[in-house]
Each structure stands twice: as structure tokens, then as C-alpha cells.
Amino acid sequence: MxxxxxxxxxxxxxxxxxxxxxxxxxxxxxxxxxxxxxxxxxxxxxxxxxxxxxxxxxxxxxxxxxxxxxxxxxxxxxxxxxxxxxxxxxxxxxxxxxxxxxxxxxxxxxxxxxxxxxxxxxxxxxxxxxxxxxxxxxxxxxxxxxxxxxxxxxxxxxxxxxCGVLTGFGAVVNTAQLQPGESVAVIGCGGVGMAAVNGAWISGAGQIIAIDTNPDKRQLASKLGATVVIDPSDGDIVAQVLELAPDGVHHAIECLGLKSTAEQAFRMTARGGGATIVGMVPYGLNIEVDGLSLLYERRLQGSFMGGxxxxxxxxxxxxxxxxxxxxxxxxxxxxxxxxxxxxxxxxxxxxxxxxxxxxxx
CATH class of the missing domain: 3.90.180.10 (Medium-chain alcohol dehydrogenases, catalytic domain)
Structure with a gap:
């Protein structure tokens, strides 16, 4: 063969x-x-x-x-x-x-x-x-x-x-356990991120923020359920998310596997919220978070194959x-x-x- x-x-x-x-x-x-x-x-x-x-x-x-x-x-x-x-x-x-x-x-x-x-x-x-x-x-x-x-x-x-659909959809539904009406930000709208956006919409999320540099992907994310789209070239994505959700989002789903975006995902979450890292962070690379933020029950977690x-x-x-x-x-x-x-x-x-x-x- x-x-x-x-x-x-x-x-x-x-x-x-x-x-x-x-x-x-x-x-x-x-x-x-x-x-x-x-x-x-x-x-x-x-x-x-x-x-x-x-x-x-x-x-x-x-x-x-x-x-x-x-x-x-x-x-x-x-x-x-x-x-x-x-x-x-x-x-x-x-x-x-x-x-x-x-x-x-x-x-x-x-x-x-x-x-x-x-x-x-x-x-x-x-x-x-x-x-x-x-x-x-x-x-x-x-x-x-x-x-x-x-x-x-x-x-x-x-x-x-x-892979892509199971991973993105499952990260929202199984790992993050998004509840109807909650807010979610998805960083990176490739295949996995697009499934996360669509999964959030199917699950009844309130505010769904899709973040990607590609205008075609932002447009598709809007068709699949995103209520707001963000272009990272317009400035710091955490600041842009906090303008839309001043207290932070309930869930941030990171789908790129970068140290920078994984840390940004955590920083944009609300008290009691969580950042779910779906992207494959390169081998041996560490992610840093503000330890004080953990006191307010903010979570940083991974998700494998939709959990x-x-x-x-x-x-x-x-x-x-x-x-x-x-x-x-x-x-x-x-x-x-x-x-x-x-x-x-x-x-x-x-x-x-x-x-x-x-x-x-």
C-alpha cells in the first residue's frame, strides 16, 4: 500500500x-x-x-x-x-x-x-x-x-x-463544563478552535468571543456562533476581552499551543473562571501565571482529545x-x-x- x-x-x-x-x-x-x-x-x-x-x-x-x-x-x-x-x-x-x-x-x-x-x-x-x-x-x-x-x-x-472536532467541542463541554449563559473566549480559530466556538454555541453560551488573526476564520467563526470577533493585531487581546467582559470571561479556551496565548487565556478569566489549554505547547516549555490569582479560584487546566x-x-x-x-x-x-x-x-x-x-x- x-x-x-x-x-x-x-x-x-x-x-x-x-x-x-x-x-x-x-x-x-x-x-x-x-x-x-x-x-x-x-x-x-x-x-x-x-x-x-x-x-x-x-x-x-x-x-x-x-x-x-x-x-x-x-x-x-x-x-x-x-x-x-x-x-x-x-x-x-x-x-x-x-x-x-x-x-x-x-x-x-x-x-x-x-x-x-x-x-x-x-x-x-x-x-x-x-x-x-x-x-x-x-x-x-x-x-x-x-x-x-x-x-x-x-x-x-x-x-x-x-481529532479536531472532538478536541475543540469536548474542551468546552467536557473539560471546561460550560453552562448555558456563561461567557467564553476562544483563542485561535483553526479546526479545534472553530469546533470550540460551535460547541459553545450549541451548549447555549451567552457571549462567545473568537480571537484570530485571519479575517476569513473570524468570518467563519461568526457563522458558527461567535457573538464577537477580535483581531489580535488591534492590540493586546486580554485588554480587548476585558473591554467586552470587564470582570473577565467564565472560560478561556486556548487552541494555539503558545506560551504567550496560554498565559493570556488565564489572565482574561473571571474569578472562579478557568483557562483550558487545548493547543500543544512545545515540549519543555513552562507556562507562568500569577499565583495570587489562584486564590480567587481561577483554574488553569489542560484538555486531551476532548476530555x-x-x-x-x-x-x-x-x-x-x-x-x-x-x-x-x-x-x-x-x-x-x-x-x-x-x-x-x-x-x-x-x-x-x-x-x-x-x-x-
């Missing part, structure tokens, strides 16, 4: 022919139909997060089950599925405490390194990415890395739910889309082939468009 391979950080991906073995145990072989290009992939491609190479990146995808291992009970060939990197075991303390997204059981979530699933004639060994490696025509994954979905859901939109349970959250998000409440049609700016993947990431780095998705034929 064809796959995009990263040989070294800060180099272009190379399309190679590789092999994938048959499923065993609880493994599922999935034909990749669509895979989204996510900013998290770019962080690894640029070396901001370490990972053994060569590897096949990609983690936001939807497809069709082709074959299953003998111990699989959840899906069967022909089922439509969304993949998720938050594979869970269902038996550890975090899973049983209602937090399967942060399951750390090595039996289902092995350490990064050489895999037995992917192979080629070259050396060194080929590495799998986040248990998925979706920039390939097929994926071999644990059955607990899949959510089975209804077949009338378009798979290109379903792929977006695999919920993707097996239940993903089908619910699909229902919201089919009811025309969750807006996904506006997300996809371009459908590209696997061979055009480097052009897709170049567009992402340039800040053009919303989401490119790879269409496998």
Missing part, C-alpha cells in the same frame, strides 16, 4: 510502498477513506515533539473495516468507523473513573517506537504514529481505537470528528451534524490526494484555508 513517510524532522514527506500485516487478537484492519491534516501532525513533522523516525504520520481519519482479528467483538467487515488516538483499555483506574481519554495502559497504548504492524524492505524499521498512522491506504489498530458510526454520515466530515469518551461522544457529534447544529460542511477547504500532502501542509503553515483532507481512491 501507499503511505507518506517522514524520514527526518523538517523534511517533506515521501510517498512509499509499504506493507501492513493481517490483524491478530483485537486488531482491526481499516481501509482509509479520508484523513485530515491536523496541526498536531505538523508539530511532529517540524520536530517540536520528539518521535522515532522514519514514521508514517496521521491521526485524524475515517474509513471502512476490511478485516478483524479473532478476538474482536465491537466491529465487523463493512462497518464505517472513525479512528481515535485515545485508545483505551476499559479496565484501568482512569478508564473506570470515567476518563478513558487518558488511559495509559501499555497493552493498548504502547510506547513510541518500532512497530510490527508496518514494514518495508528498507532499514531501519518503520515506526507507527500515535497507534494509527492514517497517512496510508490502510490502518491496523486496536478495536478500542475505533468508534462505529452510521453509514449515512459522509466520511470526509466524519474524519474531522476524529470525554470518544466511543459515546463521536456518535453524538454525528447526530448534531445531521441535525444541522454542528457545522462541518464549512470546514473542508480542499480535498487532496496522498501525493499532494506536502502542498497541504504548506497551506497549513501559510494559514490559508481551514482543513485539507486526503481522499484515498
Amino acid at each position: 501507499k503511505a507518506a513517510v517522514l524520514y527526518e524532522p523538517n523534511t517533506e514527506l515521501v510517498i512509499e510502498n509499504i506493507s501492513i500485516r493481517k490483524p491478530v487478537g483485537r486488531e482491526v484492519l481499516v481501509k482509509t477513506v479520508y484523513a485530515g491534516l491536523c496541526h498536531s501532525d505538523l508539530h511532529f513533522i517540524e520536530g517540536l515533539y520528539p518521535h522515532p523516525v522514519p514514521l508514517v504520520p496521521g491521526h485524524e481519519a475515517a474509513g471502512v473495516v476490511e478485516a478483524v482479528g479473532p478476538d474482536v467483538t465491537y466491529v465487523k467487515p463493512g462497518d464505517h468507523v472513525i479512528t481515535c488516538l485515545a485508545v483505551f483499555c476499559g479496565t484501568c483506574e482512569t478508564c473506570l473513573s470515567g476518563k478513558p481519554a487518558i488511559c495509559s495502559n501499555p497493552e493498548v497504548r504502547p510506547e513510541m517506537g518500532s512497530s510490527t504492524e508496518l514494514s518495508w524492505e528498507k532499514k531501519p524499521h518503520l515506526n507507527k504514529f500515535l497507534n494509527l498512522s492514517s497517512f496510508a491506504e490502510q490502518m491496523l489498530v486496536h478495536e478500542n481505537a475505533l468508534a462505529k458510526i452510521r453509514k449515512d454520515m459522509p466520511l470526509d466530515r466524519a474524519a474531522l470528528i476524529g 470525554g469518551s470518544f466511543r459515546t461522544d463521536m456518535p453524538r457529534l454525528i447526530e448534531l451534524y445531521l441535525q444541522n447544529r454542528l457545522k462541518l460542511d464549512e470546514w473542508i477547504s480542499e480535498r487532496i490526494s496522498l501525493e499532494e500532502i506536502n502542498r497541504g501542509f504548506a497551506a497549513m503553515k501559510a494559514g490559508t484555508g481551514m482543513r485539507s483532507v486526503i481522499e484515498f481512491r
